[in-house]
Amino acid sequence: MLVANRAEIASRVFRTCRRLGIETVAVHSDADSGLPYVREADVAVRLPGSSPADTYLRGDLLVDAALRSGADAVHPGYGFLSENAAFARAVEDAGLTWVGPTPESIEAMGSKIRAKEIMRAAGVPVLEAPPVPTEGDFPLLVKASAGGGGRGMRVVRSLEQLPWEIGLAEKEALSAFGDGTLLVEPYVERGRHVEVQVFGSTVLGERDCSIQRRHQKVVEEAPAPNLPDEVRSTLHEAARRAADAIDYRGAGTVEFLYDPGSARFWFLEMNTRLQVEHPVTELVHGVDLVAMQLGEGLDTPLVPRGGSTTEGRGHAIEVRLYAEDPAADHQPQSGVLTRFEIPEGEGIRVDAGYESGSTVSTFYDAMLAKVICHAPDRATAARKLADTLARARIHGVTTNRDQLVAVLRSEEFLAGEVSTGFLSEGLVTGLRPSSTSVEHGVAAAIALAEKAGAERTVQRGVPVGWRNVRSQPQRVEFTDGTVVEWWDRHPSVVAASPASVTLETDGVRTTYDVTINGDPGREWVDVDGPTGHARLTRKPRFTDPADALASGSLLAPMPGTVVSVAVEQGAAVTAGQPVLVLEAMKMQHTVAAPYDGVVTTIDVHRGQQVAAGEVLAVVEESA
Structure with missing residues (x-):
């Protein structure tokens, strides 16, 4: 059994195959070569490249991998080509068993547009959008006809936004499914x-x-x-x-x-x-x-x-x-x-x-x-x-x-009060992750001190950190703004090591697990406790002037690929106007101007890979 997919779903199918005594074949891109599912399979076949278009969306490579590995059948998993009738037919034409519905069924339901026609004829109620929408028809939902999973799907709330959102949805659908066909339907709030x-x-x-x-x-x-x-x-x-x-x-x-x-x-x-x-x-x-x-x-x-x-x-x-x-x-x-x-x-x-x-x-x-x-x-x-x-x-x-x-x-x-607006519309309180608590910061600072003390050479009879004159309290600062005074009295420290810190506040003791990473002076600390996890990065005592950023710098919010640049250097922009679009994890992300101004620098081009925090452009604010 070859699983024409990756990661979690490949491991899931392999688990049942092992239980039934069926040998397994994995396929993997270069980016996935180290993931567990590759090791779990009996044999694995490399798909050169990393992008979906070069690997998991290449039906010819997947069929070839099945034949070269001696597989008898192909399980598509979900996503990628799992609902592609042409791929299902190619598998069957190669003499392999397709573990899924018939290509005809996939074809019938593969296009959401045709699927609605079939359901309407079968007496199943469907959502209908006007052929030519007007302002009164919004909000509308633009969605990919060939796939799901949120790719190629956009809520549009005005006629003015429609062309831009359709363009982004089309690109997402083409990248994720190899088909940019879209449909539009009414968007039901809080359904x-x-x-x-x-x-x-x-x-x-x-x-x-x-x-x-x-x-x-x-x-x-x-x-x-x-x-x-x-x-x-x-x-x-x-x-x-x-x-x-x-x-x-x-x-x-x-x-x-x-x-x-x-x-x-x-x-x-x-x-x-x-x-x-x-x-x-x-x-x-x-x-x-x-x-x-x-x-x-x-x-x-x-x-x-x-x-x-x-x-x-x-x-x-x-x-x-x-x-x-x-x-x-x-x-x-x-x-x-x-x-x-x-x-x-x-x-x-x-x-x-x-x-x-x-x-x-x-x-x-x-x-x-x-x-x-x-x-x-x-x-x-x-x-x-x-x-x-x-x-x-x-x-x-x-x-x-x-x-x-x-x-x-x-x-x-x-209480079972769920809806599609549960997260996005702020209908429920307390769902935003809380900021780092005082206890997280104290636990991180104490663990760093314990680690430093354990590594420091100590003169016999002289305690670590001993001073012969009174001085100001030591401070540990983290990049998220958390500051811990070395002599903080609340909470008090009951026990401490580089890996665990127990604190007491108002007679209540809590133990935090701590993991310290990085070089001395630039450590980051993972703290886990009853109120959740916090990752704190120690702020260097001295800042390198080379690290300073120009005002108005637009930074990459995550690693990704520049798929389009909407303006040129010297262009005047308004607040919220798209400057460029990044693609990461098969989703399109718009980087917009923070205020009215002029684009003084464009540091990237279409197709360029960028790292998180990299400067993409600079917008100089209007007077």
């Missing part, structure tokens, strides 16, 4: 994203995937909370009709937009593949969807065609752990995961694509792992999952871990 898992025309319950950022799912659960029984049964029947309309075979998902206020729902799309969130269905219904796919591909179906198995056991919640910074509009992050440890226990499942020491590149999706909890009820699942995430140790790359914990512990989530 719920509810999807139904099917296998052929058999229904395996539904999932709620409403909590999203940038139209990409963050938290998924089964069954959907607060869903009236009559709506649930009607959704299941609509999904069954959708599958029957194209004589569907294998695992698929029919996605709907549900409006709780009116109890109405509309067809969004059908994913003719395995979903990222499939584990919650597996845990609730006690099935292995990958094994079922393999059985279907080998003509030994493991599930009867037709009917329903909606009765599940307990409740399952999945969160997607992303390499991104929620405090900076969820900007993707990259770098080396110096520590990546997620505790597993009863009811906890971790599907990870990375491990300690892995490099997170800028070429692919920002998802590092999925963490899933199955429990007898929803409240227990949320509580256990939040605790698991809080005890995880994730260093080197900023993630959304603390925000996920806040979501799972929020009153609104626990």
